[in-house]
Amino acid sequence: MNQRNVEDKRHLRSLKTRSKLLEAAKEVFLQEGFHKATIKQMINKAGIGYGTAYVHFEGKEDLLIVLMEDVMERFFEIAEISFLPKSKQEAEEIINKQANAFLKTAEAERDMMQVFEQAIGVSSIVSDKWKVIRGKFIQRISKDVAYAQQNGLARSGINHEIVARGWFFTNEMYLWEIVRDEHHGSVEEIAATITSVYVTGLYI
Template sequence: MDMHGKPDVVDKRHLRSIKTKQKLLEAAREVFLEEGFQKGTISQMIKKAGIGYGTAYVHFEGKEEILMVLMDDVMEKFYEIAEVSFVPETKEEARQIILLQATAFLKMAETERRMMQLFEQAIGISHSISTKWRAIREKFIQRISKDIAFAQACGLARAELNNSLVARGWFFTNEMYLWEIVRNEHQGTVEEIAQTMTAVYANGLYI
């Protein structure tokens, strides 16, 4: 720190900026859940957060950008499930890991149902949110593809199958059930859905 204490001033400003951004995100989450994506306004969020208009627009261009940050926060919880270490030595071990992941993924859809309902609304209305969801989807598909490639290299999975196409099919299956759970339209329990999905997938892919 220099004589004038400038780094301290910068640090305090930075900390204040982070706190302001967090306040706005928390307020936005409440407004979105109360009003929905279409009716919720950035003005309501700013009022609830108790911050100035100018300050809010320093952090976000509008409500779509705010929702994207909230999407990242929620989807990171799902992605942590996909990131579980995948180094099976047998078909059965692979099946067990996949079953645990599928079950955790769908249970997370139950836990985050209200936020996921909000995201589904926004995906249907906003081009930028829809584009954001496609990017999230691709991130999952790339991770799944990597796991399949590992299993193929180890001789556990069918080498003649295109790992990227298989990964897309597996994610789309998960995604379909995820939205059914979010809408409360699912048939059977999460455990039954995960077991059925996993059996069909693992028996088709693994040798």
């Protein structure tokens, strides 16, 4: 067997170990919550050695961040929906569709999002990661607002990044309300209402 094959097999085994540990971590986090979950429980559930586990992750926060990135990628796919409206009405339809899908994903991912919220509240590492994720969304929304301004659909005299931050924070507030099951009204009603207020304020 040549060196390349040996390296390929080693890499594959490493990926399988990492995947097994992440799957075990997800189960432990869902069962125990962030506070009570320990990396020892995750390693035992995955059935791998301690030394092997620490090659991949330094601790439970590292594992949670990878799980968070994976879940938030589903949210980001919604933000990445093509945004090239030709009219205010078309813009409102796209934005409403995005807000609805974003909040529906929060509902679908409620259990894991509850773990993320716990972690954001107590871990500076996870909190910093959430700020990076938030920044990525704001950047994307800012680009869409700038497009609408450049094409004469939205008010041009306002800072598109501040607008983007306001829109994301509105969605984020409702995201956490849905995760805590504290929301008033259906997801569809929330999405339609916040979209209407946002579009009315921004678009001309």
